Amino acid sequence: MKFNYYLLFVFFSYFSLCANAQEARTALIPRPASLQVQQGELDLTKERTPIYQMEEFSQVASLLLEIPGFQAGPTETIKKIKKNQQQGIRLYKASDADKIDPNGYSLLIDESGIILKAHKPEGMINGIYSLVQLSYLNGLNQLPYLTIVDKPRFAYRGMHLDVSRHFMPFPFLKKYIDLLAFYKFNYFHWHLTDGAGWRLEINRYPELTQKAAWRTHSSWKDWWNNGRQYVDQGSPNASGGFYTQAEARELVAYAAQKGITIIPEIEMPGHSEEVLAVYPELSCTGKPYTQGEFCLGNPESYTFLKNVLEEVLAIFPSPYIHIGGDEAEKKHWKNCAKCQELMKKEGLKSEEELQSYAIQQMDKYLQSKGRKLIGWDEILQGGLSAGATVMSWRGEQGGIDAANAGHDVIMTPGGYLYFDGYQSDPRTQPESIGGYLPIEKVYSYNPVPAAIANDKKKHILGAQANVWTEYIPTYQQVEYMAFPRALALSEVVWTAQEARSWPDFHTRLQAHYPILQQLQVNYYRPSYTVSHQVKFDSVSMKNTVAFHSEQFYPQIRYTVDGSEPSISSSLYSLPVELSKSAVLKAASFLNEAKVSPTEVVELDVHKAIGKTVIYKNKWEGYPAQEARTLTNGIKGGLTYNDGQWQGFIRNFDVIVDFERREEIQSVALNFMQLPGPGVYFPGEYTVLISDNGKNYREIGTVKNQESRTDPTLKFHKFEVKLPKPVMARYIQIKATNPMKGYLFADEIVVY
Structure with a gap:
């Protein structure tokens, strides 16, 4: 009998779709510790469902009303479990026999209804939100029979929002809290003050909200580049705003109902330009607009800060209060008589102390x-008191040092958890502060570095993502930058490290895009843009090119002859291997339409690969692969943090030694430009050659023609091409740095 492969294909395709549909019904984020599905499903829409709640959970039972379409029946507060509670939703206090983690919960859905158990309200809240998520995942109320036993990995699961650089409307803050609770975060770090505006009403110091909350330009970037002035509330150009103490108390209560603690941040001693503009007597100079740091030798500075904190403490019951402590410029203290006098009196040897x-x-x-201080990792400088907690943002080293010294730490490194950076190809995205942080990299983060001693790992309380708003002017843009990356972090801080898997998360994420749409979140949509990864084998001189996009089932077509891809071009399925120089082009297609820009990959198997590079001016800050970087056959990607872009602050000046005379026809080098963080193209690119390494002659210069004011990410190949080949052993490449920022170079290509 002839075997019908087509029918087999249809069968397995159907089976796969059914399996995926089943998995989507329980695609919770973050992933529970244990989830078992049974046959059957519960329909909550048939009739009004009774609720039985133990006294411990009477304040959180109202969260059940967040189940879409749920019709609550009679609610009864009970002291113990009784036989007549055989139907409905039951919120029970866990016993030792239930074997539920002190911070966890269990959820049972069967023919009798729903039973949620937890030891504490916090655990019950998380159980309820698992139930709410399940209702969204299952056509609102058709819930599969299942059993979940769950617990969080970390006690601190945080998200941050800066409302100083751009003021955010109060109703949006409630929506932000809703989304954090939905994904089991339990801390909201509210960055209320900074040089761009003071955002909290302080009764004792009315000018903080009458003037320091208002600036001349609505855009932070425009304000920053045009005088950085503050104006009185009500003046024609006043832009900004503040939250009343009543609003802050309302938000604190709203968040607490959902299991979220709000941590306020009041910046000190730096990032305080707005305060010192209206109270200049607290600065070292005594004049407004001269510095951003409080005068630490002036007793009135401490009086002011304590008075402010007194009102803050009355609003926020959080055990933690954030005082910033980062990026303080110390030159004013060095030149201030009051500061120097205090240093002498207290025996302080430096401005850090x-x-x-x-x-x-x-x-x-x-x-x-009765509160605890939190600050950014700069507070470690000069010594730190035993009770303080450190937020490690400048990489992980501050957190490692703090934990090993016995301080509690919240990890928030910029390379993994700064959601103000680009999440896709920067050339396709709204202007951002810089950096490149796709969701997969967020998900890859482990908040417990290996360098922390085993007996000190308990000091890692958890992790937090930060949303700084210099380039995020609206709440819609906050949503765009925070989601869905926040979903990746929610699993990082909740789910055990060994239970996490990017392919599994990525699959479950597909079921949450419809939920985010229902919740009217302006989240970042997965891009059709094609990206590539090249692996170069220096032994076989072979390149292997992999293409991918953020689509779950991408349809990528490519060419290897430099022609534009079309619907008839090769469909990408496996990495492409080539042993020669070539230009590959790839694009995404949907149905028969091209739906992305063309990705161009230049493969160069060139003469300089593996040759020695002599640095006349060495790299600074960004070593990449050190001396092997510029001739390793590998080009840089979309970010200067990818380990292939080498950074230079001085003029670029290197020599390539071929060890013998070679025929030279062209010399090229790629540079990157991203003005936001101070990355620029060179002014001039010059190539010189020599036979003896002493006497060089110039063979060509290329001057930069690109704009330096365009904020978008750009790449440019600076190349000197000769009309006819020349012979030389040494090639010297120079590039000037007129902007005094960073020059980033990746690969010297010689033909």
Whole structure:
């Protein structure tokens, strides 16, 4: 009998779709510790469902009303489980026999209804939100029979929002809280003050909201580049805003109902330009608009800060109060008689120790009020008191040092958890502050570095993502930058490390895009843009090119002859291997339409690969692969942090030694430009040659023609092509740095 492969294909395709549909019904994010599905399903729409709640959970049972379309029946508060509670939704306190983690919960859905168990309200809240998620995943209320036993990996699961650089409307803050609760975050770090605007009403200092909350330009970038002035509330150009104490209390209560603690941040001693513009007597100079750091030798600075914190503490019951402590410029303290006098009196040997002294004063004040101080990792400089908690943002080293020294730490490194950076090809995205952080990299993060001693790992409380708003002017843009990356972080901080898998998460994520649409979140849509990865084998001199996009089932077509891809071009399925120079082009297609820009990949198997590079001016800050970088056959990608772009602050000046005379026809080098973080193309690119390494002659110069004001990411190949070949052993390449920023170079290509 002839076997019908087509029918077999149809059968397995159908089976796969059915399996995926089943998995989508339980595609919770973050992934539970244990989930078992049974046969059957519960329909909550047939009739009004009774609710039985133990006294411990009477304040959180109302969260059940977030189940879409749910019709709650009679609600009864009970002291113990009774036989007549055989139907409906039951919120029970866990017993030791239930074997539920102290911070966890269990969820049972069967023919009798729903039973949620937890030891504490916090655990019950998370159980309820698992139930709410399930209702969205299952056509609202057709819930599969299942059993979940779950617990969080970390006690601190945080998201941050800066409302100083751009003020966000109060109703949006509630929506933000809703989304954080939905994905089991339990801390909201509210960055309320910074140089761009003071955002919290302080009754004792009315000018903080009458003037320091208002600036001349609505756009932070425009304000930053045009005088950085503040204006009185009500003036024609006033842009900004503030939250009243009543609004702040309302938000605190709203968040607490959903299991979220709000941590306020009041910046000190730096990032305080707005304060010192209206209270200049607290600065070292005594003049407005001269510095952003409080005068630490002036007792009135401490009085002001304690008075402000007194009102803050009355609003926010959070055990933690964030005082910033980062990026303080210390030159004013060095030249201030009051600061120097205090240093002499207290035996402080440096301005770092002076800052540490000031932070310790605030720490003592907060501890006297029963609170704990949190600050960015700069607070480690000069010593830190025992009760303070460190947020490690400048990479992980600050967190490693703090944890090994016995301090509690919240990990928030910029390379993994700064959601103000680009999440896709920057050339296709709205202007951002820089960096490149796709969702897969967020998901790859493990908040417990290996460099922390085993007995100190308990000091890693968890992790937090930060949303700084210099380039995020609206709440819609906040949503775009935070979601769905926040979903990846929610699993990082909730699910055990060994239970996490990117392919599994990526599959479940597909079921949450419709939910985000229902919740009217302006999330970042997965891009059709094609990206590539090239692996070069220096032994076989072979390139292997892999294409991918953010689509779950991408349809990518490509060419290897430099022609534009079309619907008839090769369909990408496996990496492409080539042992020669070539130009590959690829694009995404949907149905028969091209739906992405063309991705161009230039493969260069060239003469300089593996040759020695002599640095006349060495790299600074970005070593990449050190001396092997510029001739390793590998080009840089979309970010200067990818380990292939080498960074230079001085003029670029290197020599390639071919060890013998070679025929030279062209010399090229790629540079990157991204003005936001100070990355620019060179002014001039010059190539010189020599036979003896001493006497060089110039063979060509290329001047930059690209704009330096365009904020978008750009790449440019600077190339000197000769009309006819020349012979040389040494090639010297120079590139000037007129902008005094960073020059980033990736690969010297010689033919």
